Amino acid sequence: MATELRENDVAKTVRFHEIGGPEVLRLEDVELGEPGPDELAIRVDAIGVNRAEVLFRSGEYVEPVKEFPALLGLEASGVVEIGAPGFETGQPVSVVPGFSPNDYGVYAERAIVPAAHVLHRPDDIDAITGAAVWMPYVTAYGALIEIGDMRAGDTVVLTAASSSVGLAAIQIANRVGAVPIATTRTAAKKQALLDAGAHHVIVTEEEDVAARVRELTGGQGARFVFDAIGGPGVLDLATAVAQDGTLFIYGMLDPRDTPYPPLSIMRGRGMRSFTQGEITRDPARLRRAEAFVISGLRTGTLVPVVDRVFDLDEIADAHRYMEAGGQVGKIMVTVKH
Structure with a gap:
């Protein structure tokens, strides 16, 4: 009443x-x-x-x-x-x-x-x-599962991985059997990210991200790059994407314009923006996201x-x-x- x-x-x-x-x-x-x-x-x-x-x-x-x-x-x-x-x-x-x-x-x-x-x-x-x-898990689920169809064995690179979205993406990747590679600017958060479930952590002040991703994937690159930063850095990130892979940009921590990489890099690869509203404004997609998150909370795979x-x-x-x-x-x- x-x-x-x-x-x-x-x-x-x-x-x-x-x-x-x-x-x-x-x-x-x-x-x-x-x-x-x-x-x-x-x-x-x-x-x-x-x-x-x-x-x-x-x-x-x-x-x-x-x-x-x-x-x-x-x-x-x-x-x-x-x-x-x-x-x-x-x-x-x-x-x-x-x-x-x-x-x-x-x-x-x-x-x-x-x-x-x-x-x-x-x-x-x-x-x-x-x-x-809801913000972190639906953002990560929406891009990687609902749209990207991430599956067991896929590799996903996560920038700004210590954020709530980055940590949610690590858990979701592990839940479906994918391989999360976290990036962080300094070594201060490296162990925390490994403890959170990242299979590998790349410290961007010390390592070349794209080169390290290619090394970790046997030269193939990652099926997904899930980027919270945007800006000119996407030009380098795009070279870490595997053939038929996707670079998702969901954040704008770098306020500079985000360029589209040249065709010589993007041939056979995709790049798209993603906002959580693509899920939460679609009742059917939101129902699937809700079911995924609630089941993960109850089974303890999402914390x-x-x-x-x-x-x-x-x-x-x-x-x-x-x-x-x-x-x-x-x-x-x-x-x-």
């Missing part, structure tokens, strides 16, 4: 009134309003912090801020307060990314979210896990790596921590009620 929001009901909500660094984030009392017919009102218990939110706040995201004050937050877990068809009050849920940050934000005690981007959260999956898995947990009133510190780049895994925020 749905409950009604009280008149002038407010929730502590993170907003920003100008583009800038973490210091522009403010925790404010905001009137929640009533959800529309295709929306839910949820109590937020845990939030996954994502690079896209840092880019949106700093004005570097692919979608600019349309108006201020602006909201933030694409991924969360909580409990339904006001339901919609298929959802009941009190039901545990997860909010999955795919909607515009100009339309919704889950950095809050309570939030209104689009029903199309809410999944039922099984009772045996806690709030932290329920907010930690989200959480680096650090902040409180909601420490959200600026959480953004600073992400920008520092020292994390291995997911940065989380919990909400006290």
Whole structure:
């Protein structure tokens, strides 16, 4: 049974009134309003912090801020307060990314979210896990499994492998019997990546990535390169791709333009961008992704790596921590009620 929001009901909500660094984030009392017919009102218990939110706040995201004050937050877990068809009050849920940050934000005690981007959260999956898995695992699953059809014996090169997406991709590759090769800028995270399941780790400050990949694959190259960085570095990465292989670009850590490699390199190879919205905006694909992730969580083959947990009133510190780049895994925020 749905409950009604009280008149002038407010929730502590993170907003920003100008583009800038973490210091522009403010925790404010905001009137929640009533959800529309295709929306839910949820109590937020845990939030996954994502690079896209840092880019949106700093004005570097692919979608600019349309108006201020602006909201933030694409991924969360909580409990339904006001339901919609298929959802009941009190039901545990997860909010999955795919909607515009100009339309919704889950950095809050309570939030209104689009029903199309809410999944039922099984009772045996806690709030932290329920907010930690969807961005990283659906991104990696979507490109490598749903689109790429990665199979046992395939080799996949993962850049920025200590990110939550990179670590999810390592686990997914191991789950299907593929061979994950992780890259990292310095040796500081090498052992952590080996412990996380990478078969090999390439330290990019010390080794030539493409040459090392060819060496590890007997000169054939990798069937997949899953790149979070973009920029001019793709010209070298493309030479690490095997014939009939694919270079996926899913991130833009390098803000410079990403060139398309010359035909002499790309002949018989593919290169494409990938966004998680290709999965989360397609109901059939999202159902398959949900089944893959939930089964992996229950069998223990997929285990989200959480680096650090902040409180909601420490959200600026959480953004600073992400920008520092020292994390291995997911940065989380919990909400006290």
